[in-house]
Amino acid sequence: MSELKGKEYLDEYFSNYPENSALRSVAEFFLSFPDNDSDLESIIGDILRGSLDEVIDMPRTNRFSLDELEKTEKTYIGTKVEILFRDTFELKKGVKLDLLVQGQEVDVKNTIGSNWTIPIEALDEICVLLQTNDNKSSFSFGLVICRERVLNQGKNRDGKRTISKDGKEEILWFVKDGSLPKNFFLHMDxxxxxxxxxxxxxxxxxxxxxxxxxxxxxxxxxxxxxxxxxxxxxxxxxxxxxxxxxxxxxxxxxxxxxxxxxxxxxxxxxxxxxxxxxxxxxxxx
CATH class of the missing domain: 1.10.10.10 (Winged helix-like DNA-binding domain superfamily/Winged helix DNA-binding domain)
Incomplete structure (x- = not known):
């Protein structure tokens, strides 16, 4: 998978979703960030690989897989991703949400499953969506505005909701099924x-x-x-x-x-x- 970047891709997205124009400046920030020695896929891949490896903590725990983590440890992956994401892109923390990008509040949502949990405070806000599959060594990275129409109606006990099937069609993808640096020991006999x-x-x-x-x-x-x-x-x-x-x-x-x-x-x-x-x-x- 190669990055979905460039003016033509953005123009096509915003012609389909003109009401999501608030995403443009945020999208342009991420697409313009890489220099001649980097690309967006490798930058995000390194953030996610580093986050997973730090939580798995193989040197001290002799663990190799996310399946070996305690439930509370898995919840920390999202926090670690947020911290490394903000540091890598040299962004400040927002007043309300995780990031301040081009003057706009942006939340960071990472999942190692098939969907994201969106809290009440992120309703109608811009969210960075990161999806990681360590078994397949793949990840996806995109943006979405978490409007009512993109969310399922059901809520968990914390009031969080997930993105609906139709809502996923509205995600502005930068990397879809990109290459996550390999978890070598997970795939090793x-x-x-x-x-x-x-x-x-x-x-x-x-x-x-x-x-x-x-x-x-x-x-x-x-x-x-x-x-x-x-x-x-x-x-x-x-x-x-x-x-x-x-x-x-x-x-x-x-x-x-x-x-x-x-x-x-x-x-x-x-x-x-x-x-x-x-x-x-x-x-x-």
């Missing part, structure tokens, strides 16, 4: 997981990870999870780190924070690479 994580040394564990996932983007958070040490970045570098272990195998670890490495990754077709990303490739690639 037990033998490989043991092979990667069983060695005592953090550098050896990281070398095992990069060796087995060549050509895939590895996040800094995953590096921290596997290294399980405070100075986890040291376990990648030379002087006995994963780079030295992999060098005799003609394998290189490239980092998005190094301009030369980043340029090489861009030539190889990687998009949205930043300082949070590492990729292992063959030396002659």
């Amino acid at each position: 037990n033998d490989l997981r043991h092979q990667i994580l069983s060695p005592r040394g953090g550098a050896t564990r990281l070398a095992n990870l990069f060796r087995n996932f060549q050509g895939e983007v590895i996040t800094r958070r995953l590096v921290e999870c596997v290294a399980r040490q405070k100075d986890y970045m040291k376990r990648i570098r030379g002087n006995g780190g994963a780079r030295d272990i992999l060098a005799p195998e003609e394998l290189l670890i490239l980092w998005g924070g190094n301009l030369k490495d980043k340029k090489r990754l861009k030539v190889l077709g990687f998009k949205g690479i930043n300082t949070e990303h590492f990729v292992c490739i063959k030396k002659n690639t």
